Amino acid sequence: MKVRVRYAPSPTGFQHIGGVRTALFNYLFARANGGSFILRIEDTDRTRYMEEALQDIYETFDWLGFRWDEGPDVGGDYGPYFQSQRLELYRKYARKLVDSGNAYYCYCSPERLARIRKIQLVNKMAPGYDRHCRNLTDDERREYEEKGVTPVIRFKVPLEGKTLFRDKLLGEIETPNEDINPDPVLLKSDGFPTYHLANVIDDHFMEISHIMRAQEWIPSGPLHVLLYRAFGWEPPEYCHLPMVMGKDGQKLSKRHGATSLREFRHQGYLPEALINYIALLGWSYNDTREIFSLKELESIFTLERLNKAPAVFDYKKLEWFNGIYIRKKKPEELKELILPYLIEDGVVSDPPTGEEYRIIEGAIPLIQERMRRLTDAPNLVRFLFREIEEYSIDDVIPKKLDREKTLKVLKAVRELLIDFDKHSDEDNEMRFRELAESLGCKLGDVLMPLRVAITGTRVSPPLFGSIKLLGLEKSLRRVDTVIKQLETT
RNA sequence: GUCUCCUUCGUCUAGUGGUUAGGACACCGGGUUUUCAUCCCGGCAGCAGGGGUUCGACUCCCCUAGGAGAUGCCA
Numbered sequence: 367m368k369v370r371v372r373y374a375p376s377p378t379g380f381q382h383i384g385g386v387r388t389a390l391f392n393y394l395f396a397r398a399n400g401g402s403f404i405l406r407i408e409d410t411d412r413t414r415y416m417e418e419a420l421q422d423i424y425e426t427f428d429w430l431g432f433r434w435d436e437g438p439d440v441g442g443d444y445g446p447y448f449q450s451q452r453l454e455l456y457r458k459y460a461r462k463l464v465d466s467g468n469a470y471y472c473y474c475s476p477e478r479l480a481r482i483r484k485i486q487l488v489n490k491m492a493p494g495y496d497r498h499c500r501n502l503t504d505d506e507r508r509e510y511e512e513k514g515v516t517p518v519i520r521f522k523v524p525l526e527g528k529t530l531f532r533d534k535l536l537g538e539i540e541t542p543n544e545d546i547n548p549d550p551v552l553l554k555s556d557g558f559p560t561y562h563l564a565n566v567i568d569d570h571f572m573e574i575s576h577i578m579r580a581q582e583w584i585p586s587g588p589l590h591v592l593l594y595r596a597f598g599w600e601p602p603e604y605c606h607l608p609m610v611m612g613k614d615g616q617k618l619s620k621r622h623g624a625t626s627l628r629e630f631r632h633q634g635y636l637p638e639a640l641i642n643y644i645a646l647l648g649w650s651y652n653d654t655r656e657i658f659s660l661k662e663l664e665s666i667f668t669l670e671r672l673n674k675a676p677a678v679f680d681y682k683k684l685e686w687f688n689g690i691y692i693r694k695k696k697p698e699e700l701k702e703l704i705l706p707y708l709i710e711d712g713v714v715s716d717p718p719t720g721e722e723y724r725i726i727e728g729a730i731p732l733i734q735e736r737m738r739r740l741t742d743a744p745n746l747v748r749f750l751f752r753e754i755e756e757y758s759i760d761d762v763i764p765k766k767l768d769r770e771k772t773l774k775v776l777k778a779v780r781e782l783l784i785d786f787d788k789h790s791d792e793d794n795e796m797r798f799r800e801l802a803e804s805l806g807c808k809l810g811d812v813l814m815p816l817r818v819a820i821t822g823t824r825v826s827p828p829l830f831g832s833i834k835l836l837g838l839e840k841s842l843r844r845v846d847t848v849i850k851q852l853e854t855t
Numbered sequence: 856g857u858c859u860c861c862u863u864c865g866u867c868u869a870g871u872g873g874u875u876a877g878g879a880c881a882c883c884g885g886g887u888u889u890u891c892a893u894c895c896c897g898g899c900a901g902c903a904g905g906g907g908u909u910c911g912a913c914u915c916c917c918c919u920a921g922g923a924g925a926u927g928c929c930a
Binding site: 374375376378408410411413414472476479483487490491492493494495518520536539541542545546547548550551552553554555556558560561562565580581582583584585586587606608609611613615616617643646647648650652653654655656673674675676677678679680682683684685686687689693733734735736737738795798799802808809810811812813814816817818821823824825826827828829830 | 856857858859860861862865866867868869870877878879880881888889890891892893894922923924925926927928929930
């Protein structure tokens with residue numbers, strides 16, 4: 367059997383971790399088995415539809431770097447891939463179900479539905495449709511029609527018996543039919559199908575071989591199997607993926623932090639890191655290896671290594687992965703990646719001047735291993751482009767020194783600095799080391815006041831490299847500023 | 856309420872009857888280092904509980920507890 371899997375998002379919001387993880391597993395499964403990965407847009411809820419959300423689907427996966435073999439934008443032999451363009455199909459098959467006695471017209475108003483629901487809740491009964499219209503007589507039906515009530519079509523869930531479906535991960539799941547959602551709506555009064563109908567029909571006609579979706583869909587599994595049977599079709603294979611949770615064990619949501627891919631992207635995360643981390647949420651390769659490229663995952667992914675239990679999303683670990691991938695970048699690539707952040711922060715002009723480009727390029731090797739996110743860049747290099755607004759004298763003075771001594775150190779340091787450009791880093795280190803010795807203090811205590819003078823903080827990129835990038839003239843001026851401040855305050 | 860699924864360090868996980876229960880993140884300590892970071896070394900910490908089955912259970916079965924999801928003219 368040819369493997370054909372799909373990702374079927376509903377364009378009602380931005381692509382989030384959970385959805386992308388589902389998409390990734392489907393994609394990897396297709397690639398690992400020489401199958402096809404299909405994108406289908408489930409835009410049947412026109413009240414929640416967002417044009418932006420549709421664009422977001424394209425942008426997100428383009429950014430992540432995985433493409434579908436069939437979909438609304440690339441075409442394919444099983445289209446159209448927008449459910450809103452397949453309405454006739456759903457209507458036709460909904461009617462077929464009515465004709466075959468597997469579905470019926472329901473004229474109940476939303477108000478009545480809300481009313482019975484309320485009563486059920488008050489009486490601690492299971493909420494659900496009371497099947498009021500299931501056995502309407504022809505006369506009753508005609509009466510509703512004459513009143514102009516537009517009906518919905520509901521599925522006739524068998525009152526007895528049980529339905530069994532097999533899940534690749536979870537095994538057999540058997541459900542008594544009386545526990546299945548009583549007669550769910552298949553076709554809404556606006557003529558659009560509900561998820562259940564459209565999903566089953568499309569998966570059938572698109573010849574989907576495996577349905578991989580989140581475990582929140584398990585309860586509708588039996589219903590879908592019933593639907594396939596009512597149509598006389600063979601259900602595909604099912605595999606319900608473990609869900610992604612927040613720190614508190616609840617379904618991951620905004621209150622846990624970023625959830626949409628566009629947020630992560632804006633916060634300076636790399637697609638490689640996101641993919642790598644997400645792949646390991648509910649799936650593993652072995653007991654040691656955990657760094658994988660998308661390409662590698664494409665060949666090693668297997669359903670057998672899926673985990674059943676839900677996984678908690680760990681922002682810290684994602685950040686760790688991100689640091690790894692930032693360090694793997696070529697300097698040239700990293701430059702392009704951090705540029706937007708430097709511009710956004712106003713650290714450099716838009717577009718950057720040639721001089722700014724030169725400094726950025728020089729700074730990359732200094733900051734690359736210090737970054738965990740692209741957003742770290744502006745803070746790390748700001749001192750190279752902007753004057754230090756304010757010095758903290760506490761920062762200038764090393765713990766073991768006092769103001770007097772620091773002043774003395776800094777003045778001596780300034781003398782050495784004048785010839786800084788004439789020496790190699792090794793020479794300079796030697797010179798400062800000798801100075802430290804002659805002043806009776808440690809190298810660190812000699813360089814710290816200088817570091818703060820140059821960069822404005824005690825934590826900075828390597829000092830010598832920073833001085834070179836900043837230029838000797840500016841460096842000396844900053845040292846002078848600090849010396850003056852030490853003398854006057 | 857009802858139904859379903861799940862349960863190994865704080866978190867992600869390896870483990871498929873016999874292991875000192877392994878790795879990673881986080882955290883803590885140490886080393887390298889001009890700060891920080893990187894890198895290296897070390898440490899902390901776990902089989903939810905109770906019954907079985909078995910010579911022997913993290914591994915198999917049952918129960919309990921806990922967690923989650925579903926219960927829509929949303930997907």
